[in-house]
Amino acid sequence: MTRKHHKPDWVPENAGAEFTTSVMSGVDGGHDGLPGQTRKAPPHTHIPRRRRLTVDEYVAGVLSGDRNVMAQAITLIESNAAAHFDMAQEVLRQLIPSTGNSIRVGITGVPGVGKSTFIEALGLHLCEQGHKVAVLAVDPSSTVTRGSILGDKTRMELLSRDLRAFIRPSPSAGTLGGVARKSRETILICEAAGFDVILVETVGVGQSETTVRSMVDFFLLLMLAGAGDELQGIKKGIMELADALLVNKADGDNKVRANAARADYNRALHYLAPATEGWRTKAYTCSAVSGDGIGAIWQVIKEFRQQITASGVFAKRRQRQTLDWVYSMVEEHLRTSFFNHSGVGNIRAAVEQAVIEGHLPPTVAAQQLIHQYENY
Numbered sequence: 001m002t003r004k005h006h007k008p009d010w011v012p013e014n015a016g017a018e019f020t021t022s023v024m025s026g027v028d029g030g031h032d033g034l035p036g037q038t039r040k041a042p043p044h045t046h047i048p049r050r051r052r053l054t055v056d057e058y059v060a061g062v063l064s065g066d067r068n069v070m071a072q073a074i075t076l077i078e079s080n081a082a083a084h085f086d087m088a089q090e091v092l093r094q095l096i097p098s099t100g101n102s103i104r105v106g107i108t109g110v111p112g113v114g115k116s117t118f119i120e121a122l123g124l125h126l127c128e129q130g131h132k133v134a135v136l137a138v139d140p141s142s143t144v145t146r147g148s149i150l151g152d153k154t155r156m157e158l159l160s161r162d163l164r165a166f167i168r169p170s171p172s173a174g175t176l177g178g179v180a181r182k183s184r185e186t187i188l189i190c191e192a193a194g195f196d197v198i199l200v201e202t203v204g205v206g207q208s209e210t211t212v213r214s215m216v217d218f219f220l221l222l223m224l225a226g227a228g229d230e231l232q233g234i235k236k237g238i239m240e241l242a243d244a245l246l247v248n249k250a251d252g253d254n255k256v257r258a259n260a261a262r263a264d265y266n267r268a269l270h271y272l273a274p275a276t277e278g279w280r281t282k283a284y285t286c287s288a289v290s291g292d293g294i295g296a297i298w299q300v301i302k303e304f305r306q307q308i309t310a311s312g313v314f315a316k317r318r319q320r321q322t323l324d325w326v327y328s329m330v331e332e333h334l335r336t337s338f339f340n341h342s343g344v345g346n347i348r349a350a351v352e353q354a355v356i357e358g359h360l361p362p363t364v365a366a367q368q369l370i371h372q373y374e375n376y
Ligand SMILES: Nc1nc2c(ncn2[C@@H]2O[C@H](COP(=O)(O)OP(=O)(O)OP(=O)(O)O)[C@@H](O)[C@H]2O)c(=O)[nH]1
Pocket: 109, 110, 111, 112, 113, 114, 115, 116, 117, 118, 148, 155, 203, 248, 249, 250, 251, 286, 287, 288, 289, 290
């Protein structure tokens, strides 16, 4: 993967020193920045003009809710440079005790379903209620200059101007593991800065839905009426990840069809396993444009939180998610380390050929490769 020198084009009109989203872009690159997998940044890499903050300054700034420092801390987390990695981890270590006090909501749905419009409507509704709302995106296909939220500055215009909200585009393209790590750590930064609602948008690409499901408490699937399920790319598997289905664009002529779709989905949901123990996933309708149903879906999310907090499922899920995260990083590291191992590289082609030609059973081939990895 080649590194490019990016300048962020995502700068809101009211960008100023106090406005986080105006701050420098992250360092781009294709991996997750774990030690042993990082490369030295080339000399032309963007060097922020701003004075480097110390760990204590990052921690104090984030804790005091300083949007500027918050954005810089996220940029530090997104950096792939080894020196930044250690510093970012120290900042996170100190912030961890102040994290967790939020509801994390994942939002998915096919392109055009209205995710951005919905997030703006919900975000503004929550800001009016006194919440502090952070909006993040997980999109492994995005780059610094072309990401799903990046094109949204027009669609989320009001929210991006609201100082009670904080919008952060997806980290630049990379492995899903790398993007996911950065997004999880960004959630922690936002929580430490006092944001109590975290909205994570993802596009329905590959594994990104499963990944976002694994980092949120509540997972919301936006749907359209009228489009066949196949057209919508909605597989049973994705419905099974959801804590609520929300048929959007229930306005004008579409209202009747949206209500019919909601009834259909409710019937279908009856036969699916619920995503969350003790919670029944149901379908609802809303119009992100008119605002109908926005307050109602927030009530559902609040009820969900109350109910599964009381049953202990909320805490259990978060604990399991944290441990899953640990092991997914271990797995990712081991996989990269294996495939980059020169000893493995030396025999791989021959082993593969022998397997294809039928001379070597797959199990023996795997043993040989692992032996090579562990001993040479
Ligand atoms: N009538 C109507 N139109 C809507 C509604 N919500 C969104 N739209 C329109 O649908 C189009 C797509 O909305 P977006 O919010 O950009 O959809 P998205 O899911 O974020 O799309 P991607 O970012 O491309 O994945 C826009 O033209 C919106 O104005 C709604 O509730 N009613």
